[in-house]
Amino acid sequence: MTHTDISRRNFVMTTSAAALLSATAPFLCAHAAPAADGSQTKKRRWFDTHIHVSDVGRDGKKRAKMLDELLDVLDRCDADLRFAVCPDAGYVSAMRTDPAAMLTANRMVYELCRRAPGRLHGCCMVNPNFTDEALRVMKICFGEWGFVQLGEMLTYIHNYKMADAATEKVVRAAVTYDVPVHVHVGTYWHKKAGSSGDGMNQLADLMLIAERVPEAKYILAHAIGCGPTPDFISWADMILDTIKGVYPAYPRNFWIEIRDFQCAALARTLREVPVDRLLSGTDWTTRIGPPFQNYGTMFDMKEGANPFPPEVASFVGFLRKAGASEADIDRIGYQNARELYKLPA
Ligand SMILES: [Zn+2]
16 A cells, blocks of 8 residues: 555646546456357456455445445456455554554455455454554454455554564464565655655565564565656665665565566566565555456556556566566466465465
8 A cells, every 4th residue: 555646646637647548448358258159268367465445435435335346346357356455545544543443444354355255365454553452353353254464564554663562463473373464665756655655664674573573474565566657766676676685595484566567677576586476466446436447457546547458468468578487477466375375276
């Protein structure tokens, strides 16, 4: 999750993107068209590790058909999609001050996941400042509800550090449940990105907790990305430089999440990060709609302004161009997440 980028919204609203919006919306995920014999073409499996959802719209109204609207995104996509989902919007901000908001938010996620087994998987978001309640909520999420991931850890919103003593307790609990810890690492510098974009300090903080709790599995959320315009200065190379400079070998407890597949650093990422340590997580949100925008639309972007057709075929194309083999694409797009979450083949 990247906090409100006013300038990007302005870009979307005020430039030729507006023209694009009318000319190209809606993109259709048309790759699953029936074959000539009437049989359905088999879709590529794709697992997204980073999806924010809310069953309350921006207008404050409850979305009565939230699950149907969300599953419609999966159904109309060109891939056989599965999502790891965590809370968004008001559910996230309420956790700043109200410990009870953690259970409320995670229960909203659970209510979606339990009705879509095998398609939606829960991620437990907590604010470690409320340590006792965070640990209690984790016990419910992982012990009873079958959630697959802790996070996204939104240090910059909930005002904590990964290396804080309270957060260490939460991370150690994740180890006991054998779930990965999904940590926000700012994707890019932008003059108005604020604390969300403070990627290098967030990486340093993550490295400190990883030193103390090396047995945890860490996902560097949206580590590889670029943003929609050249105004966004990508951290991807700095993140890769830092990992290379700090560790004698690639740290096997780090999973790197690719968010913006058109990122220039994608080819380097494929060369330097073991292919079994790469994940696809687009930070896709339910902020616009319903109907929700097609999967493949960049974070917080209007679909018509997306710099490429919003579909998994685009991600696959970028991966191929960056040198990924078909086996690599299957790992990055699906198998690595499935294994990390210990889901059946
Ligand atoms: Zn984030």
